[in-house]
Amino acid sequence: MSNYQIIDEPKPKKIENFIVDPIIILLASIFIPFILNPPMFGKYWMPIVWLLANGYFLGSSTIWKEVIISFIGSILLVGLIILFLYFYQNPGLGDFITPYLRIIIQATLFLTLYLIVFTQANSYSIHEYLKEQRDDT
């Protein structure tokens, strides 16, 4: 068994069993809000936290990139939510703008999630390949 490590190979933590396919997290974050609404705006921050935790357990080689995307996405989301609440409390122009702002908030969330998921997916696929090899030997 070789012990040379290529730079983009993930270095999984001991709690490897918690690692899931990032696509599963993405789909869960899209469909779960149809069934139940997590408290404290959970549908906005829970998937991001879950993805970051997944990246940490995976030992993702792109974890810092994922953290930066999450950080920028979260700042944008907070700004948009504040803007939404402002218009929501001010009827008139707000009545017209709020539905579209809601769409933009959702789009920002999904874009952030997609970017993290696709970045993490490379590490995940290498991890799966290496795990398969480990299981074979």
Next chain:
Amino acid sequence: MNNYKFEAAQRYSHQGFHNKAIDTLKELLADDPNNAIYHGLLSANLLAKGRVYAAEYELKIALNIDPAVSYFYLVMARICIFKKNLKQAFDSCNEALALNVESAEAFLIKSNIYQMLDKRKESLECIQNAAQCEPESIDVAVAFGEFYLAQNNFNKADKFVRDALHEDAQDEDANLLMGNLQLKLGNIEEAEYHAKFVILQNPENQAALRLFSNIKLRKNILFGLWWRFNSKVASLSNVKSSLVLISAFLIFSVLSQIIGDLGYDSLAKSVSYTWLILVIYSWIGIPYYNKTLKKELEKFSFNPHF
């Protein structure tokens, strides 16, 4: 032992089994981490798997250990082409040629760059230079074939591709070129044979997958469009995939909102669900497409007639 392993790695790399080549090179590097050639070949294989960052890193190590190997600059040129940095790719080819004036591969990469810039005359000159360095090379014959196919000179393209296949009937590039030529000539069955042959050798060969979807399109427009859509989606980069799905979300959501504002509530609801269908499709559709492709390839059998 290491020589034997290195030969195996070179063979895997040449045959398109890049994962096997990577694994073997990792074993070799565990024993001898300062071998520049191992790092260089590892870089080329990582690039073939689309792992550009790692490829660049390994090449940097190789060049630090030994900057006077012509092959390393060819790998660098390929990395630059992958990153669409054609000027630096061109400079790397020149550096490779400065170290080895008879590098046919350097001339072929230069020819590719000229082709991308639509400079046909210069491209042909480079292939001719490569032919002078290695007159019997399959790669040179394939390059001539590709050049003439792009000019729609089918007779000349046919001659060169047959020469290449005569030298090695299993060569990936020669088979791909033959597939493209046969499709242009309207020989669908032959084109399909060569496309399948290449995909079986290297399931990630995007050009072969594109050829296969074009063949399907010729056979049946609707099924062919589905095939082409999936092959296109499967080959998109991460950022592009994200942008496509987000654009779809924005279009459907805004459309649904406008329709709702106009008073057509039930229609607005159906439009908003279209995006969800797209998301479900991106989850189920692509794996289904891969399964269908696998099934088609299972039916493939080598035919000496071709």
